[in-house]
Amino acid sequence: MTAINKSVVKNPLSDGWSLIVKRECATCAMIVPVIARLARELPSLTVYSQDDPGFPDGVESVDDSDLAASWHADIDTVPTLIFRRDGAEVSRTAGWVRKEWRELTGIADLGAELPEFRPGCGSMSVDPDIVDKLRVRYGGETLHARRVEIAEAEDEFEAMFARGYTDGLPVVPPTPERVMRMLAGTTRDPRDIVAVAPPDLVELTIEKIAINAVMAGCLPEYFPWVVAAIEAICTDQFNMHGVLATTMPVGPVVVCNGPGTRKINMNSGVNVLGQGNRANLTIGRAVQLTIRNVGGGRPGEVDRAAHGNPGKLSFCFAEDELGSPFTSLSVARGFDPAQNTVTTFAGEGPRCVVDQLARQPEQLAQTFATCLRTVHHPKLPFAFDAMLVIGPEHARVFAEANWSRERLLTEINDRLQLPGSEIVRGAGGMAEGVQEAFKDAMLPKFRPGGLLLVHAGGSAGLFSAIIGGWASGALGSDPVTRLVAG
């Protein structure tokens, strides 16, 4: 987890033997006679004491109370005995395992008076209360972002509002400690450029994304998902510039797939598109904050949405894969079920589809088709994609009839071939529609692949949800799926 810090700082331990101890550790105290013997027999031995430079009694030690040696040598347990040669570590043992200490040192009767085994204690350099400070102290030079100083009397949360860094809700102040902690969630170099962020075409580094992930409230384990989602939206296919700048009410909708969604406790069930789950909410929010704060995409400026939608604060959820009768969205898009992925979709807010009576799959497919026809306008074909989030109770109707994902999508699309006569301009008393030239044609509501299916939601309720899309394809946006690293 701390690899990024270690790579930039030379290990301070010199060649020969090093032993890291602390007085507070009962195992360290127990092996004092062993330490004294090693000091006599191993001339190269340097003892580092974390909490008391007078420890061990009778043996000269180096004061490591700033934990520099412990941190850089990646010590997580004391005592730890290390042997280095030609600038590289050859061997180490942690805790007291008599057999190992004897083999390592070549002293056959070492510690004869001690028990065979005694576990060590936690190193002070991994103490959760101080590890963040150490990360900044010894790895802080990896941060390059401009530092913003705020006055001591200034309320830090109000300061973030005043400087325009928020989406309208409070954000977590991104202190160096918090940003370094977030960076522990990735093995990527903080200076790696992930993408060029619209609209200002700013190079987007891992560090910049980490800052916004902190502000959004993410945990470090969410960070790779945020990075993947940003990689996905900052592509020509997804076209985040247009999604941001459009007058339509869309934003990036992030659908997460794979076993990792369960490891980070994402919600794919009750209230899946609503509030209450930290991972869902903060991953989506980090994506939006990054575009706002790094890309410069702010409402009323390049963001010209006439109405927007509440999902532009955050719109991210996981697919319920384990309870689904269908192959998942990511598998349908060519990925393996064991892979973690994000699929980004330019979408508006969700609406509910109610059908509590359909027990035959054909009936429910017809309900879906009829509701999906109204996406943006019932007389506008082919222009917009849509995502159908099918609830478990609706999915069961198809499961009982052995309908696959492909069958369901085909049946819906078959019911969405729109006669030109119904959708030409003026038909049905509505000016909106297609040109007169199409009056004898049959036009599909969705382009091939333009209807996406995701299984998610609570187990009670014969409902599903529709998320309308935006201008589709090369003209506007294509859904983009990316692997989540690590």
Add this chain to the structure above:
Amino acid sequence: MRELLARPRSIVDQTIGLLDISKARGDVFLNQLESRLVAAGAKVLRFRKPTFTKPAPVDLRHEIATKCTLVIEALAD
């Protein structure tokens, strides 16, 4: 951020690029504009970007910057 250039005093003999962003009826607006500008003594060049949802491609921006002294972009429908 680069500083804006000073506004020209007159459009006579200026080369004005008209960028159609490919929104519906943008060409109708630009046709009107072109006839007015030509009548006022300007030279007009027409450009079109592939889709209104994406920024103009770099090559197109470069071409406009190279060939024109002024540019007018039809923004919306």
